[in-house]
Amino acid sequence: MYDFTGMIQGINNWLHSVMPDMAATVVGWVLIGAIYLAIFAVLGLVLVLAERKIAAFFQLRLGPNRIGPWGIFQTVADAIKLLLKEPVGTKRADSFLYNLAPYFVIIGALMSISVLPFAKGLQAFDIDIGLFFMLAMSSIGVMGILLGGWASNNKYALLGAMRSGAQMISYELSVGLSLLTVILMAGSLQMSEIVEAQRDYWFIFKGHIPAVIAFMIFTIAGTAETNRTPFDLTEAESELGAGFHTEYSGLKFAFFFLSEFVNMFIISAIAATVFLGGWMPLHFGGLEGFNHVMDYIPPVIWFLGKVAFMIFLLMWFRWTFPRLRIDQLMKLEWKYLLPLNLMNILLMAFVVLMGWYLGS
Amino acid sequence: MREKATTLYLGPQHPGITGNMMVRLKVEGDTIVKATTEVGYLHRAFEKLAEKRNWLQTFTLMCRFCVPEPDPMEESYSRAVEAIEGRIVPERAKYIRVMMLELARIGSLLLWHAGQAGSTGLYTVGQWTVGDRNYILDLFEELTGARIYHMYIWPGGVRRDFPEGFADKVLKTMDYLEGRLKDYDNLMFENSIFQKRTQGVGYVSPKQIIERGVVGPVLRGAGIRSDIRIDDPYEVYDKLDFKIPTETSSDIWGRALVRREELRQSIRIIRQVIEKMPEGAIYNKVPNPQKWTIPPGDALARTESSRGEIGFYVVSDGSNKPRRVHLRGAAYVHAMTLLEDVLVGQNISDVSTIMNSLGTCAPEIER
Amino acid sequence: MGAKIIFYLIAGLMILFSILSVSTTRVIRAAVYLLFVMILMAGFYFFVGYNFLAGVQLMVYSGGIAVLIVIAVLLVHNIDHRMERIPVVEYLWKGGVLLAGAILTILTINQFPFQRIAGTEDVSVSRIGTKLLSLGDGGYVLPFEVISILLLAVMVAAIIIAKGEVYKNEEK
Numbered sequence: 001m002y003d004f005t006g007m008i009q010g011i012n013n014w015l016h017s018v019m020p021d022m023a024a025t026v027v028g029w030v031l032i033g034a035i036y037l038a039i040f041a042v043l044g045l046v047l048v049l050a051e052r053k054i055a056a057f058f059q060l061r062l063g064p065n066r067i068g069p070w071g072i073f074q075t076v077a078d079a080i081k082l083l084l085k086e087p088v089g090t091k092r093a094d095s096f097l098y099n100l101a102p103y104f105v106i107i108g109a110l111m112s113i114s115v116l117p118f119a120k121g122l123q124a125f126d127i128d129i130g131l132f133f134m135l136a137m138s139s140i141g142v143m144g145i146l147l148g149g150w151a152s153n154n155k156y157a158l159l160g161a162m163r164s165g166a167q168m169i170s171y172e173l174s175v176g177l178s179l180l181t182v183i184l185m186a187g188s189l190q191m192s193e194i195v196e197a198q199r200d201y202w203f204i205f206k207g208h209i210p211a212v213i214a215f216m217i218f219t220i221a222g223t224a225e226t227n228r229t230p231f232d233l234t235e236a237e238s239e240l241g242a243g244f245h246t247e248y249s250g251l252k253f254a255f256f257f258l259s260e261f262v263n264m265f266i267i268s269a270i271a272a273t274v275f276l277g278g279w280m281p282l283h284f285g286g287l288e289g290f291n292h293v294m295d296y297i298p299p300v301i302w303f304l305g306k307v308a309f310m311i312f313l314l315m316w317f318r319w320t321f322p323r324l325r326i327d328q329l330m331k332l333e334w335k336y337l338l339p340l341n342l343m344n345i346l347l348m349a350f351v352v353l354m355g356w357y358l359g360s
Numbered sequence: 361m362r363e364k365a366t367t368l369y370l371g372p373q374h375p376g377i378t379g380n381m382m383v384r385l386k387v388e389g390d391t392i393v394k395a396t397t398e399v400g401y402l403h404r405a406f407e408k409l410a411e412k413r414n415w416l417q418t419f420t421l422m423c424r425f426c427v428p429e430p431d432p433m434e435e436s437y438s439r440a441v442e443a444i445e446g447r448i449v450p451e452r453a454k455y456i457r458v459m460m461l462e463l464a465r466i467g468s469l470l471l472w473h474a475g476q477a478g479s480t481g482l483y484t485v486g487q488w489t490v491g492d493r494n495y496i497l498d499l500f501e502e503l504t505g506a507r508i509y510h511m512y513i514w515p516g517g518v519r520r521d522f523p524e525g526f527a528d529k530v531l532k533t534m535d536y537l538e539g540r541l542k543d544y545d546n547l548m549f550e551n552s553i554f555q556k557r558t559q560g561v562g563y564v565s566p567k568q569i570i571e572r573g574v575v576g577p578v579l580r581g582a583g584i585r586s587d588i589r590i591d592d593p594y595e596v597y598d599k600l601d602f603k604i605p606t607e608t609s610s611d612i613w614g615r616a617l618v619r620r621e622e623l624r625q626s627i628r629i630i631r632q633v634i635e636k637m638p639e640g641a642i643y644n645k646v647p648n649p650q651k652w653t654i655p656p657g658d659a660l661a662r663t664e665s666s667r668g669e670i671g672f673y674v675v676s677d678g679s680n681k682p683r684r685v686h687l688r689g690a691a692y693v694h695a696m697t698l699l700e701d702v703l704v705g706q707n708i709s710d711v712s713t714i715m716n717s718l719g720t721c722a723p724e725i726e727r
Numbered sequence: 728m729g730a731k732i733i734f735y736l737i738a739g740l741m742i743l744f745s746i747l748s749v750s751t752t753r754v755i756r757a758a759v760y761l762l763f764v765m766i767l768m769a770g771f772y773f774f775v776g777y778n779f780l781a782g783v784q785l786m787v788y789s790g791g792i793a794v795l796i797v798i799a800v801l802l803v804h805n806i807d808h809r810m811e812r813i814p815v816v817e818y819l820w821k822g823g824v825l826l827a828g829a830i831l832t833i834l835t836i837n838q839f840p841f842q843r844i845a846g847t848e849d850v851s852v853s854r855i856g857t858k859l860l861s862l863g864d865g866g867y868v869l870p871f872e873v874i875s876i877l878l879l880a881v882m883v884a885a886i887i888i889a890k891g892e893v894y895k896n897e898e899k
Contacts, residue, residue: 060487061487061491094755136789143759146798150801187853324557328557
């Protein structure tokens with residue numbers, strides 16, 4: 001009942017009516033770009049503070065509470081500090097690549113959030129390969145890490161970058177395969193259609209066992225993709241240096257730092273969209289009254305709520321588990337997750353074929 | 361693909377090491393082929409300083425050898441001086457000393473939790489244990505006036521008697537700590553990733569144990585039931601009832617289990633001490649502290665700290681200043697020479713964990 | 728009008744980065760410029776409307792092969808050693824030959840009577856998927872299976888090559 005396609009269409013028409021065609025299109029692009037940059041910035045602000053507060057509550061302490069009530073302006077203060085920091089100049093292996101590397105991760109992250117459906121019709125880029133596109137963009141982010149580590153002219157940064165790169169490209173496999181498992185029920189890669197297909201049940205309920213297994217594998221592989229604990233060996237403080245971003249300070253470090261949080265948001269958003277129904281309210285096949293009540297809550301709230309739940313889960317992992325060593329990490333992926341994933345896809349294919357899912 | 365050996369330097373400033381020391385690692389790929397420790401960043405020349413101060417002034421230096429657990433140092437030094445002079449310590453003072461030692465042991469073990477878990481990436485445990493350690497430091501503050509360096513146990517007894525209601529406070533803190541132990545189990549010891557990181561890592565062979573003179577939890581983690589508190593009882597340990605835990609795996613996990621059990625035993629000991637403590641004097645008063653001389657002689661006093669056996673060897677030449685004070689610390693062997701042997705063949709990610717498990721205390725190594 | 732601008736933009740950047748990729752003296756920069764060219768190719772596919780191929784281009788070429796090239800280059804030890812500079816004269820005559828070849832090719836291709844068809848082919852993902860696995864006319868299931876076996880053989884071979892010494896040592 002909340003349909004934003006009309007509103008978006010209306011804005012588009014108004015733009016086209018007040019200025020020539022080309023200009024209207026370009027202005028439309030700029031507007032969307034500005035909105036997404038704002039989302040990016042707000043996400044960074046909120047997530048960093050949330051991480052610190054949640055960590056504090058897990059650790060029986062208070063967290064930031066001086067700057068603003070409940071420390072809500074803490075991230076703003078951090079951002080100002082990072083911007084004013086002196087860029088420490090040492091001899092770089094390659095200045096051009098050193099400066100270029102953070103942009104890879106930022107652009108990858110921004111392109112990924114552009115295909116997320118926030119509500120019906122509220123989507124920047126509703127392409128028919130939506131999910132595939134998101135995965136491709138995260139592959140491009142790997143490049144930024146490799147280049148950043150190498151261009152820093154630092155043995156430890158290079159070590160960290162290579163390991164990080166190897167870890168990310170290994171776990172991309174698991175991420176893709178676990179998503180594929182659930183797409184078998186949707187029948188399309190288009191994000192809006194994936195959400196629409198969950199109108200009667202969310203996929204995690206619809207696909208019962210294979211979907212739950214896929215969800216668990218996706219959460220593990222997603223945490224590894226974003227280089228978070230228990231898979232953050234490359235950035236660990238008690239290891240050698242701070243990984244690939246050892247030599248970055250100031251604004252460029254802010255880019256790497258922010259993009260880690262936005263990547264976490266992206267993984268959570270993919271999980272929320274594909275497994276938990278995106279902006280679709282909680283519906284159960286036959287209960288019409290219940291469904292109607294659920295529909296009153298705006299879809300954006302549903303989406304953000306689910307994403308918040310997933311983010312909380314990822315943060316919970318971070319403060320509860322120690323780190324895996326790099327060889328244990330790789331062993332986990334190649335010897336356990338990948339075979340499990342493949343078997344799960346077979347299982348799901350069988351389930352879909354036989355129609356043994358809810359609401360078939 | 362054979363990778364050529366590179367040299368990596370861990371320290372002296374490093375978030376994964378307690379204290380300042382450097383470990384030079386020669387690595388091939390991820391595996392360490394040779395390790396060399398370099399110490400000296402924290403040398404404060406305490407043993408030489410002790411020769412320039414009189415007996416009572418020296419006792420203020422002795423606690424500063426080791427930060428997490430200063431009380432065994434004070435106690436060991438005091439007992440050595442009492443042995444040379446033949447000074448008798450009152451019963452009540454002995455019980456209070458045991459209580460202080462065990463409280464310090466608990467504090468040190470809580471800090472060990474933080475280091476061991478923190479080096480594997482589990483920082484939450486560190487935040488919890490440091491918070492709980494504060495309650496013990498509060499007890500210290502109320503009894504001695506200081507939180508870390510107490511300067512409380514001196515030759516002849518202890519300096520102050522219990523304030524009003526202190527025994528109840530101690531028992532309450534012990535109850536609180538026992539309640540927290542379940543949480544630590546859930547988060548740290550039953551955590552399968554922690555187990556995976558620590559099992560089979562940092563193995564100390566029996567040959568190394570004999571050659572290097574290994575003591576403490578490292579020894580007990582290898583299956584040898586040896587503890588100065590029962591081998592050579594001092595203070596009132598022969599009157600108390602406690603268990604000495606041993607494990608046989610001789611890796612980080614075994615040592616972690618040993619230390620986990622020791623924490624529980626310490627709580628048990630403190631409860632017994634509070635129950636059995638007699639009334640009486642707490643100090644066998646030294647006649648004139650500034651002009652106090654001790655007959656010539658020497659003595660060795662051995663104490664079991666949370667890292668292992670420490671010993672104070674004190675030599676007196678009849679004057680009012682010590683002729684020689686020497687500390688034989690557990691960390692000197694474990695974290696300097698044993699570490700170089702144990703690190704060979706290990707992964708560089710495990711260096712910090714191994715150092716924490718062997719009980720690295722850089723201040724104690726270098727005095 | 729707008730389409731023309733976008734086309735010239737993409738094409739121009741592609742040519743620029745291609746020339747930079749072959750003329751730069753630093754190996755890693757060459758790899759990065761190649762990555763840009765591949766991303767621009769994906770841009771072309773989006774421009775034409777062939778979304779699936781653009782996604783594949785991004786995922787396989789930019790996200791896979793470019794990363795592979797960069798990792799391979801990083802494993803070479805003396806990479807900050809610059810490659811030799813090519814004298815300008817060599818540029819000019821080699822460029823001239825290339826240009827002549829290109830013009831010849833374009834003229835030859837233009838001889839073919841290209842026809843504009845009305846409407847567009849349906850290149851949706853579902854159609855591609857069905858075609859890929861269909862046994863009937865124009866189905867690709869045989870090449871699909873053959874390529875799968877080839878990939879399996881390649882992966883096994885790569886593992887054996889990478890672990891080469893371990894197997895040799897085990898045999899001793």
